[in-house]
Amino acid sequence: MRADAVVGETRELRLVEGLSRTQIVQYAGASGDFNPLHHDEMFVRETAGMPGIFAHGMLTMGMTGRILTDWFGAESILEYGARFAAQVWPGDTLTATATVDDVRAGADATELDLTVTTVNQRSEVVLTGSAKVRLDSDRSGNRWE
Template sequence: MSAPTADLEVGTPAEPRTFGPLTRQMFVRYSGASGDLNPMHYDDTMARAAGNPSVFSQGMHQSALLATFATDWLGAENVRRFGVRFREQVWPDDVLTCTGEVTGIQPTDEGRVVTVALTCTRQTGGVAISGSADFLIPTLQ
């Protein structure tokens, strides 16, 4: 369900998208789906013994949410590069808001490479993940 791409220009924002509140069950499901079986993500006793207030979300879980946001905006079939930087932990009951903005457009023989800045922010205002991606938007025939 990607948005129209003909009107994209530098500075064009994506419609923000909110995920959450995130639950412990989501962390457990992601653990199983991803194979990341670190008990810090699903065992409160172990997480607290390590000095955390509770279990916490996997960084790649937030990355997956940010990727979903970006590909819903500009099309999964158009992704050419996706990169993130983990910045802040995400806890049960956090609500994440994903935002994006076009930061560059390069014409190519196949269309336009659209570069976007991406951010996944917690309800506290803290940035959980920041990143960027390139999408090849084909020339309309």
């Protein structure tokens, strides 16, 4: 990211095409979150009244975070928060968009405020969020340029 970033600058990233049940269960194993809503089809249908299992919100948030780390590098992220707006189902394709909302240039670094949104293949918003990024003045090059 250049130190002369402008308000309104945007990046888009396809996060996953056709999220699989296996990916959801792998996340359960990695996170230790074995809530049956995310892996037990019978429980979800009979007890929770849902049509089927769905992804962990934190899986969606983690995948969405890639747009920030790919653009700026993990070391630049100061803050990242999100709100889960809708369930993510097996088979969903997710695309994230990050937009620069504010740029504060200082002598040693530039700080950016960003808005992050993730949508599914039907353009339904499944996650909204925000991030703050710090770019040191000696940092060169945009990872996506």
